[in-house]
Amino acid sequence: MANTAVADPQSGLTPAQLAQRYGLRVAGERPPLVEYARMLWAYRHFMATYSRAKVASSFSSTQLGQLWQVLTPLTNAAVYYLIFGVILSQHRNVSNFIAYLCTGVFVFMFTQAAVQNGTSAITNNLGLIRALQFPRAALPITVTLIQLQQLLMSMVVLAGIVLLTGEPLTFNWLLIIPMLLLQTIFNVGLTMVMARLGSKVTDLKQVMPFVMRTWLYASGVLYPVTLFRQHLPHWAANLLECNPPLVYIELARHALLESNQENLVTSPTRLWLLAIAWAVVMGLGGFVYFWRGEEEYGRG
Known part of the structure; x- marks a missing residue:
């Protein structure tokens, strides 16, 4: 009796059978992982365009505009140089401390900004999440793409600093490309982890600094x-x-600073293996962890 009450009178099929026949699913239902990845790939143009728009508008209300993308890490590096280089005399332990310090600051800030902004990737976009149906992983990925674009602008300045402080231009500089690729994958995974945690614990944003x-x-x-x-x-x-940030910073220093080869924490081969391992573990692990919470985002 119950079955006939819920069955379609013309076809004799239950709602579940009808949904299966026509490929329908519950709104907001988490799709299988592989299908979710395909859906995310289909939104790649949206993520690229959205991230570019965010970068263009991020400093639109300031007089210097996007120049702050470069001035911010430079100012941080100047403050750290004053404290650690001049006052604490750490420059005595490194032959080119200015380039050494700037490389570390620029590379670390890529991960730092991605994590801090990723923590609120869901909570800051609840209106968009509740209005549109799309894979929510697009939001933390967009956060990372925004920071990557800002880093690329900063890397031009960093290259100038490295050359002006006496470092030669060598083929090793090309190693920056795979290093940044691996760090970006790592950051995407970590940002996804922080986005899901931040959607559950709203106070996390206050703790992250x-x-x-x-x-x-x-x-x-x-x-x-x-x-x-x-x-x-x-x-x-x-x-x-x-x-992981130390690994990526050391690889950047290995690529850019000829004078720093003797100060590497370990061999370049071990650094590359660690960088690949962190990118794979955090990239895949963060993606799966975020996907498992897909049905939770924007609820409540």
Whole structure:
């Protein structure tokens, strides 16, 4: 009796059978992982256009406009140089401390900005999420693309700093391309993790600046990473040397700074293996973790 009440009188099929016949599903239902990836790829033009528009409008209300994309990391580097280079005299331990410091600051800020903005990728776009049906992973990916575009502008300035401080232009500079690719994949995965966590714990955004500041000090941005071996237990030094931002920063320094080859925390081969491992683990892991919460975003 119950079945005939819910069945279609013409076809004799239940609503579930009708939905299966015509490829219908519950609104907001999480699709299979592979299908979700295909849907996300279909939105690649949206993500690229949206990220470019965000970059263009991000500093539209300021007099210097997008020049702040370069001035912000430069100002941070200047402050850190004053404290760590001049006051604490860390420049004595590195032959080209200015380029060493700027490389670390620019590369770390790519991850820092992606994480901090990714934390609110869902909560800041609830109107868009509730109005349109699209794979929500497009939002944290867009956050990373925005930061990548800003980093690319900063890298032009960094190249000038490196050359002006006496470093030669070598073929090693081409290694920056795969390094940035791996770091971008890592950032996308991490941003997806933070986006899902931030959608559940709204106060997380207030905590992240303290977390990122601690991560900054643990990533060898402001001083030679060789100091880890001199001042930390062996196990703690090994742990910090596997720290992903440190790995990507060291690869950038290896590519750009001829004078820094003796200060690398470990061999370039091991750094590349770690960089690939972090990109794969965080990229895939973050994507799966975010996908599992697809039905939760924008609810409530």
